[in-house]
Amino acid sequence: MIRARALTKAYSRAASAKRAERRPSEDTSAKRAERRPSEVSTGSDGGRTLLAVDGIDLDVAAGESFGILGANGAGKSTTMRMIGATLQRTSGELTILGRDPAHEGPVIRAHLGVVPQQDTLDTELTVRENLLTYGRYFGLPRTALVPRIEELLDFAQLQDKRDEKVEALSGGMKRRLTIARGLVNDPSLLLLDEPTTGLDPQARHILWDRLYQLRETGVTLVLTTHYMDEAEQLCERLVIMDAGRIVAEGAPADLIRTYSSREVVEVRFGTNRNSEVLPHLHGIGDRIEELPDRLLVYTDTGESDLQEIVARGFMPVTALVRRASLEDVFLRLTGRSLVDG
Amino acid sequence: MITQSLTVSAAVAIAERRSGRVDAGVRAGRARTLMLRNALALRTNNALSFLTGFVEPVIFLLAFGYGVGALVGTITYGGMTLPYAVYVAPALLAVSAMNGAIFDSTFNVFFKMHYLRIYQAITSTSLGPLDVALGEIGWAMLRGAMYAAGFLTVVTLLGLTTSWWALALVPAAMLIAFAFASVGMAVTSYMSTFHQLNWMQFVLLPLFMFSGTFFPITAYPEWLQVVVAATPLWQAIALTRGLFLGVLEPALLIPVAYFAVMAAIGLIVTTRRLDRLFLR
Structure with missing residues (x-):
């Protein structure tokens, strides 16, 4: 489903500063500065480039649930955005469902369900309208969406909130709605960027239960997390990322056997x-x-x-x-x- | 229960149908879906702020057209002697189209871009940056056109309309609003804080006061007249005033061409910026 070889994402220094600003938890201490993704000098002018993702290789097969485990700033979200075809690689080779995101972005995105780290739900709309408009963005006709939305509301356990504003939902409900929204186009690959960060334990378990159910239906899951229990629960196979590089790869149990x-x-x-x-x-x-x-x-x-x-x-x-x-x-x-x- | 289809999903089939086109990377041809979203969101937006756009030009018409107009009496424009209210009414219509379009394409777009983050969500679907640009600019155009149509109704009820050509003010207002909105959205895409948006008042206020809105630009020295005639609001007013008074001349095609170029530049810049911000 996904094949990435020597995948790299570099930002020029000005651009990286801007991105760093948006990141909620910015590392400041000197100790943490060491773990920032590598900064390299390029070009004759000596301008600096920040490598957010530094030559990673990964393959994800259809039906697999694949995890990317790493601390904040390891390059997980950057990788996810490259897979989601909303961020272009600087170099390397990347195919998603056999297509190159640099040239076939819209078709790839039509295949994907995306659950970003920060909720991007439309807070000016109700729960149901969020699903409807998102489906319309994919060009799906209203007649097809109406029954689909009912399925999704059931799945996300949000039937009784269907006409509520998004703001009235709890964190866990918002996250479930975001997942439901990501499923509206019947994706073959669902990308989840830190799906349970910031949720209380009960809300996390409900979410995990939903994701299990999805796995059983054959949807390929790719998720990032910095919770090891989440990775052990949900991922058949995972990579551990650190400072823009992959440092280990395997099934959770194998990794534990090998490294501990x-x-x-x-x-x-x-x-x-x-x-x-x-x-x-x-x-x-x-x-x-x-x-x-x-x-x-x-x-x-x-x-x-x-x-x-x-x-x-x-x-x-x-x-x-x-x-x-x-x-x-x-x-x-x-x-x-x-x-x- | 979520059903996973074994065949290619409808969304993929739709995207694949478009994939051969030259503009496939930037446009899916569904700008209307974003306009639908805006229509749904209208209920939750402050309806009052939407209404101010209707009220504003009416207040100016009463204050200037009738208040100041009582002192001015008549004004000579293009060889015609007009009551002052008839002189300012079409200009105020152009201003309301501009303001409606600018408000939507600047403050509202900025809010959606940085606070609601809806473009982030939209660009992760198969919708393209040109769809987003066309959807927002099209929406701003509708808003500007609605204000213009509302104001035209008021003006007609006041008995100021003399020519059937005044009906052409509605499409004219759409063109004006579209052009202003496309430039407004392009400029907004470069802004990073709300107060930068306030700088736009420095541009809009002088445009409003000095573009032949309340007095003919023949009051200026020759060189200044040339400068003012190059500004978009003067072009807009030349168009609306000509149509309102029923003075159809080939010269009215100049503002039409002017706004077509302005709209095209704004659209291109906006599309590139959205692509750069959300898809690179």
Whole structure:
């Protein structure tokens, strides 16, 4: 469905500054500045170019649910917009459903359902009118849209809100409406950019349930997320992006097997003591990672390792033995935690 | 339950039918769908702000046409002696077409572009940037034309209309509104804050006061007359006044050509900007 080779998106410095302005959570600290996508000098005038996406390769097959996992600013949204044919690549090769978005944008977009990160619902219209006008933009006749809208309202569980203004909806409802809107043209590929960011747990579960249902009907899903539980729940296969590059690719379980031990022991000794204790834990587990607030011991034998730590005379304030997750894979590959590390 | 069809969806079939055309990349031929959206949104917009466009020229007509007109008496224009109200009425009609079109293509378009973000949603469908431009400009044109038609009715009820040619003011107002809206939207696409839009008042107010609206431009020195005659509102007023008074001369084709060029330039720039902002 999607085939991208050495896909690159570069912004000139002026343009990138403008885009950065629009981004809600802008990285400011020096530490975070390191993880900004690479800035390279180009041309004889020495003008700088910001590479938001730096030569990524990916293939997505029909019917697959594919995830792009990464922290804020990793290049996820830029990739999604390139796949959505609303942002043109600077170089590389990209085909979506066998077509080149540089030349066949409208036909590709007719195939796609798009759920952008920020809601772009039409707040001057009602729920039903949003679906109707969006369908009309695709050129679908009203007679075909009327029954389709009923299906979509059922699917999004918004029948009782059909004549309400969009503003009256909760965050979760708005997101469901955006998904319903993305389905109005019966897309073969649905692009979801951070579909559950900012939603409460209950709203997320309702949304996941809807997306499961879609998967069963054969719609190809491509989604970005910075929640590892979401990626594990929804994606059969995923790539991990960091600073505009893909750092790993595979099924969630395989990635965990490859890049992490089976279990993780999380121990906290208090903010200042973590680094004091660290040297004394030598030999426990496969690897120990130090985070500002805790130590992570990667191991296949969590319980006995925790006992060993206590046996060495270090009583943690809190301790937790858990199964390894994609969060650990991400930490291993990028040296940072996924959500606001 | 969502049904997933195995065949090519209707939306794709529609897009594919157009894909061979030269303008396929920028236009899907469905500008009317955006106008439909605007019509639906009208209910939620402040209806009062929409009505002001009807009231404004009437107030000016009463104040200037009759108030100042009582002092001025008659005015000589093109060899004719006219009551002052008859002189200003067609000019005010051109002004209302301009204001309606400019308001819609600047403040409303800016709001949709940066706050409602509806163009972002629209450009992720198979609709193209030229459709968006034509839809918005067409809508602004309708608004300008509605104001003009409403004002023409008032003017006729006041007994100021003398020629059947005055009916041609409605299509004339559409042309004027279309041209102003296309340039207005092009300019708006370069704006990034609301107060930049206010600068437009610096252009619109002098245009309104000095384009032969309230007094003939023969009051100016020769060189200034040439400058004023090159401005769009003077051209608009030349057209509306000629039609209102039933003075049909080949010279009326000059403003028609003027607005055709203005509309074309505005449309091209707007389309390119929308493409640049939302599809590059």
